[in-house]
Amino acid sequence: MTSHTHRWTGVLVAMAWLGSGCGDSEHEHEPVPDTYEWRLPVGFPKPRVPADNPMTEAKVELGRRLFYDNRLSLNGTQSCGSCHLQSLAFTDGLKNAEGSTGQIHRRNAQGLANVAYATSLTWANPSLTTLELQALTPLFGTEPVELGFADREEELLERLRGDAELVGRFAEAFPQKAEPVVLSSITHALASFQRALLSGNSPYDRYVYRGESNALSESAKRGMELFMSERLECNHCHSGFNFMDASASVLTDTPVQAFHNTGLYNEDGEGAYPTVDPGVIELTGKDSDMGRFRASSLRNVAVTAPYMHDGSIATLSEVIDHYAAGGRARMIQGGQLSPLQSGFVRGFTLTQEERADLLAFLEALTDTEFLSDPRFSDPFAKP
Incomplete structure (x- = not known):
């Protein structure tokens, strides 16, 4: 192909x-x-x-x-x-x-x-x-x-x-x-x-929209604060009620289409993705669109593994590793941040407790019903 x-x-x-x-x-x-x-x-x-x-x-x-x-x-x-x-x-x-x-x-x-x-x-x-x-x-x-x-x-x-x-x-x-x-x-x-x-009936929804104070564990509440913080920047691309920036409704005046380079690959040091699937650049021909893909909604994310456009990350814990390192290419290859990746993907550090809290929050987005x-x-x- x-x-x-x-x-x-x-x-x-x-x-x-x-x-x-x-x-x-x-x-x-x-x-x-x-x-x-x-x-x-x-x-x-x-x-x-x-x-x-x-x-x-x-x-x-x-x-x-x-x-x-x-x-x-x-x-x-x-x-x-x-x-x-x-x-x-x-x-x-x-x-x-x-x-x-x-x-x-x-x-x-x-x-x-x-x-x-x-x-x-x-x-x-x-x-x-x-x-x-x-x-x-x-x-x-x-x-x-x-x-x-x-x-x-x-x-x-x-x-x-x-x-x-x-x-x-x-x-x-x-x-x-x-x-x-x-x-x-x-x-x-x-x-x-x-x-x-x-x-829209996850523990998160029951806590935020229905006022059920016990719907989220204390760990998940701390994880939510981390998720929404400027320190981690998660909520910039996974925003709003749908945890997805490219969302629109009857209340939306001007819908946006957002695509992002998360530093998953950087094959040449200049941001190149594998030729089999380089992202939006295939359609636009614009160099700046190299490696850009849509940010998926995080609702039910705990049951939708594996992750990323090519399924190359197996677990949520590894997804956190990817973003904490400032991109998987940087984590695996020990290289620099890709010049094409989103400014929101810049890396961060977490304690073991914070990692557990963030995972607890992401798992609380599951709507079992x-x-x-x-x-x-x-x-x-x-x-």
Whole structure:
């Protein structure tokens, strides 16, 4: 696999989608009426919803079924849920994701908790800004192969149209369409289900938003102070209710897209990342974008190992080592700080007690209810 081919697969698919007139409207992020009961966690604003894809219960339920349906892979071996397991906050626990044909991907599968608030999708593609567009890449992308339907859209549609019960669900979710089983219906339903994946019932939430003074241990409370401190700088990139700087809601005036170089690699002393995956620079060509990737939300982070875009850090303790050293490249190679890495990644020291406190806080971001909520579970799973 070449990084050039991988780089353009998602972009070209998105361009073709927009060119066909099936993309989002000009005012895609304006609040729109919907009939969906959001059940927003305390302290959470309402997510933005594209004007041409308002949330409905029928659409979310259809999306849930499609998300877990192996027929969405050409060879029938995988579904979206194969790489996004609910028990792992919709990650897969692997260092690198594996597609339906067995191809090992260069990147780690990201979690989907609160993805409704993300201002960009995937690790390093500023052009994929809606879940509707992003769904096209796993369905039809070729480098890497995920679900494997490249150039075989009609085969996918005919496969789904052959299921009378499923066709009925499409008709219920998209009553305005004469032919409800079309590609835009698939992507809109999948996007709706993913927007419903809200996680905000962790011990941290109960302590901060609900005033439950005993929800956090004393160790976790001390860890929270460390996390928010200027000494560690964690909350600059993992900020707000979603612990992610690139988040937006209906209350956000100007959403930002933020990508960061954390000093994970510095192969030439000038900040170079491995050529297999150098980050946003693949799309922009700007030297300053070398090694820049999206900061993931830290919600449920204790169950989403391994970490970083390439899954190269195995544990949360090792993640702390990475940042404490001012970048893993510096820690392993004994080199200088990368000239391209974020100014917030500059290193710090922790006592053993402080390390334990920080880990306790990060573990307190786990929403166990979310990890087993039947609204988000596999409808085809055997009891």
